[in-house]
Amino acid sequence: MASFREILSNAKSQIKEIDTDEAAKLKTGWLFLDVRETEEYEQGTIENAMFLPRGNLEVQIEGRVPDKDQNIVVFCAGGARSALAAKSLQELGYKNVVSMAGGFNRWKDDGYRWVTPKTLTSDQRNRYQRHLLLPEVGEAGQQKLLNKSVLLLGAGGLGSPAALYLAAAGVGHIGIIDMDEVDASNLQRQILHNMDRIGERKVESAKKTIQLLNPDVEVTTFDVRLGADNVLDIIDGYDVIVDGMDNFPTRYLVNDAALLKKIPVVHGSIFRFEGQVTVFRPYEGPCYRCFVPEPPPAELAPSCSEAGVLGVLPGIVGSIQAMEAIKLLLDLGDPLVGRLLSYDALEETFRTFKMRRDPNCPACGDDVEEIIIAEYDHLCMPHAKVPATV
Numbered sequence: 001m002a003s004f005r006e007i008l009s010n011a012k013s014q015i016k017e018i019d020t021d022e023a024a025k026l027k028t029g030w031l032f033l034d035v036r037e038t039e040e041y042e043q044g045t046i047e048n049a050m051f052l053p054r055g056n057l058e059v060q061i062e063g064r065v066p067d068k069d070q071n072i073v074v075f076c077a078g079g080a081r082s083a084l085a086a087k088s089l090q091e092l093g094y095k096n097v098v099s100m101a102g103g104f105n106r107w108k109d110d111g112y113r114w115v116t117p118k119t120l121t122s123d124q125r126n127r128y129q130r131h132l133l134l135p136e137v138g139e140a141g142q143q144k145l146l147n148k149s150v151l152l153l154g155a156g157g158l159g160s161p162a163a164l165y166l167a168a169a170g171v172g173h174i175g176i177i178d179m180d181e182v183d184a185s186n187l188q189r190q191i192l193h194n195m196d197r198i199g200e201r202k203v204e205s206a207k208k209t210i211q212l213l214n215p216d217v218e219v220t221t222f223d224v225r226l227g228a229d230n231v232l233d234i235i236d237g238y239d240v241i242v243d244g245m246d247n248f249p250t251r252y253l254v255n256d257a258a259l260l261k262k263i264p265v266v267h268g269s270i271f272r273f274e275g276q277v278t279v280f281r282p283y284e285g286p287c288y289r290c291f292v293p294e295p296p297p298a299e300l301a302p303s304c305s306e307a308g309v310l311g312v313l314p315g316i317v318g319s320i321q322a323m324e325a326i327k328l329l330l331d332l333g334d335p336l337v338g339r340l341l342s343y344d345a346l347e348e349t350f351r352t353f354k355m356r357r358d359p360n361c362p363a364c365g366d367d368v369e370e371i372i373i374a375e376y377d378h379l380c381m382p383h384a385k386v387p388a389t390v
Helices: 004-014 020-025 038-043 054-064 080-091 103-109 122-127 138-146 159-169 184-188 202-213 231-235 248-261 312-330
Strands: 016-018 030-034 071-075 096-100 149-153 173-177 218-222 240-243 265-271 274-280 339-344 349-354
Touching: 004 080, 020 103, 054 080, 071 080, 071 103, 080 096, 138 312, 149 159, 159 173, 159 202, 159 240, 159 312, 173 202, 202 218, 231 248, 240 248, 240 312, 248 265, 265 312, 274 312, 312 339
Parallel strands: 016 096, 030 071, 071 096, 149 173, 149 240, 173 218, 240 265
Antiparallel strands: 265 274, 274 339, 339 349
């Protein structure tokens, strides 16, 4: 059986090695790949390097780096593991791979720039390990989620599953606005709350549930009515808004404010056995006013308290909203921008409809000079006294 020295010598004879001086001169287009172990990586690495431990290389590299023409500099601590990794990459079809002789230790000794990366704790690695296995997320994506923020409009039927899954996913900051209190009639669908919380403010009940689920998550509560006087201040700084409201005045108000702040809104709505989800990304797709230029007559748009809703339905729709929010936060896949996803629970079918921006839209149209934040309580007046969340 060949010794490690012989295996290493054979690998080096089949790859190209460069020294740290050559590596430091490489410009845009080269990927530095750190194949050391987690404990080594945590002590420091080359700035903007991709971290992928040697033991996971063959399993994960094609998901992390799908382009086989990518220029790659592999490095480890001293140059041995990187040589073996470079040979493996060549065998997998990567065409432009070099190993950095002397590794990260020599890079530091030669005085080149390095950084101490932000890393997950051991508890966080255990909690989010299923995310870390996904090439599209990984540790970098999980770190991003922990640094992102989502504002939930409502802690009701849609806000409940959205809050639970966003918190479980590790979104670092969740804001919740709701001015209602927990009622026994909510518990058929609003799974953030329970019997012990009846009579408690919904935002406080939601905060307790989220913090029990994931202590990594910071929760900010707004036990206020959302209006023209506070909407801009409340939504300011959030990366995504998840809309779980149940009335047209608030939807128009949030739409206009989100356009001003350029914050995407994940919209969800439910009615009896049907649900809809779409994403309003400012000026990249239609806004809510393009979708619903004018509110329907009140008698044609009853609330859940009037028309009823199957309790499972908001769980499905709110979960899809959480998925869309995470896709926006991580820039993954194809969010529902310019598309409306319609769900029929009785038929168990999904349909997708295309939506386009209206060039004459009074909020995001081509000739709009200024967006005015105003109250719209005159719309759907028969609904003025019903709760704002489904």
